[in-house]
Amino acid sequence: MDSTRTERAKSQRAMHWVVVAFGIAAAVLIVVATRMAWGEIPRTADGKPDLSGYYDTATITPLERRGDDEFLTEERAEFNANRAAQGLAEGSADQDPNREAPPVGGDGSRGAAGNVGGYDSFWVDPGEKNFQIDGKYRTSIVIDPPNGRRPPITDEARQRMANMYRGMRRQNDGTAWWLENDGPGPYDGPEIRPLPDRCLLGFGSTAGPPMLPTLYNNHKRIVQTPDHIMILTEMVHDARIVRMNSEHAPDDVRRWLGDSIGWWEGDTLVVDTIHFNDTPSMRQASRNLHVVERFTRIDENSLLYNFTVEDPSTWEAPWTGEYVWPQTDEAVYEYACHEGNYSMGNILRGARRLERDAMAAQAETSGDE
């Protein structure tokens, strides 16, 4: 570029900045004015509630109510928080590096395969608090039905679950017990393992929708543009891109997290999701799942996440839940699951080994006779 053109480009840029600066000043005034008008929540330059940021969605409040009370007392919530913190601290304590190996088959306590040793608290992050809405602690995320529990599942869903899990549900006891059953066993191949084992989705409907709190990696990131809003779930680096004021893609384009479109209703972002594939993240749900989510900034530091789940193939009625997403200073990190998935190969090879052992034992027994 010759010097005249460089100069011209520079002066154009200078003019451009003057104009942009004016635009920004106007926008700032608008933001200030609208904040005064609509309450103290952060807003984007175009005046919409600003949902962008990082959130830690962990909570110890369960999806479904366990007792009869709708709310926890202040004392109970405090007790729960202390107990959770204490449990995590105890579980994170240093262990004696010279301790004995657990007995073969485990010590029989809770945990995988009789607790032969797996995650301690260092590896989990289930939260330490019950969430609070309007100063009250709910006993469940589910708010409708009013009993805080999901409606009963349909006969169709019961049948579907029974078929899916037939002959699958039994603790690993170190034997190839499935050889005694007809039909497929639980370790026959990768496809028969749950989606989290395969690194296809996180567990506990963490990416949803509906996006639910789970044992660890509850961090989310939202990046908001006028036309698209991205909701990134840390586990397993699953980004939903919500198309604003758009129409759903054709229904033969099925998605792991469904097809999401959104719009603003006042200061609430509404996201409508359909067109899931056969195995949505939400346990028991079918490809007919329909989720409507509502994101509302309730203050400077948190979102209220409300969702309604409808799937006539699974539940007898729609159900609704909500919980709070507090903003966090912590980031979302890469959850590279598949890249380090040694488990899948080990699970399958282990099962083949047990089968070989069982066959060999059988051959020996019949040889003795």
Added chain:
Amino acid sequence: MHRIIIVLLAAALASCEVRVGTGAESDGAYVAPRGPGGVNPDLNGVWQALNEANYDLERHMARPSMSLRDGPYGPLPDLATVRLGAVASVPPSLGVVEGGTIPYTPEALAIRDENRKHWIERDPEIKCFLPGIPRATYMPQPFRILQGDKEIEIVYQWAGAVRNIYSEDPGPAPVDSWMGQSVASWEDDTLVLTVTGLIEQTWLDRAGNHHSNQMTVVERYTPTGPNHLRYEATIEDPETFTRPWKISMPLYRRMEPNAMILDFKCVAFVEELMYGQWRRNPLPRWPETDE
């Protein structure tokens, strides 16, 4: 109050009009429309590279296959790719490396050549591993740039890859990762992403080009027209290269009115490759050759 808002809105809109006019008048120095927040150019959209960089960054002639073996009169496709015929061949390219070749140290060049020989066992793309930076940019699938008022994120269709892009430098990455840690800044109308904390297990293409975990990639995204970005990546890695080097290429906006990022969770597609031999009832593993 509402009247004030309306007046201010009108003022803001008027300023937009003038600004767009300024952009249209430019003579070569393209000035892109401003994005959300009104300060930086708008990079929002679905973009894709349209070149042969993922086959081989360097200048190269067409090759019979991505995986070759010696034949009686020169290289031929190896057994794993021969049945794909022309589909597995490598298209030619003048290359995207400035200066033509990658300045490897002699040791690193030997590794590259070995990698190329063992492409089918070693290329992480084959196993659907996260592609890393810069390779994610020129994988043959689209990506979406999401640019809010302050935040930037890029979502890639390939393997559903995403990155950690910070607006403020959080300090050194706590751990190496496949997509690295990126810090965003703007130099005039160029988005600069400085990427560190990259794990050494990603490759740069299907031709065995590689790097160490000491690599820093500085990416530059500059709008050159309403539907084009110039992409440059400067790669510095003293363990692998004798000097910093640069790739550059245009990126193209996907013009379909309904362009969007779809699902490409290839993890499910490589289970047979990676775990098939451990099925209870394994399927035939490799295509039987005739005779």
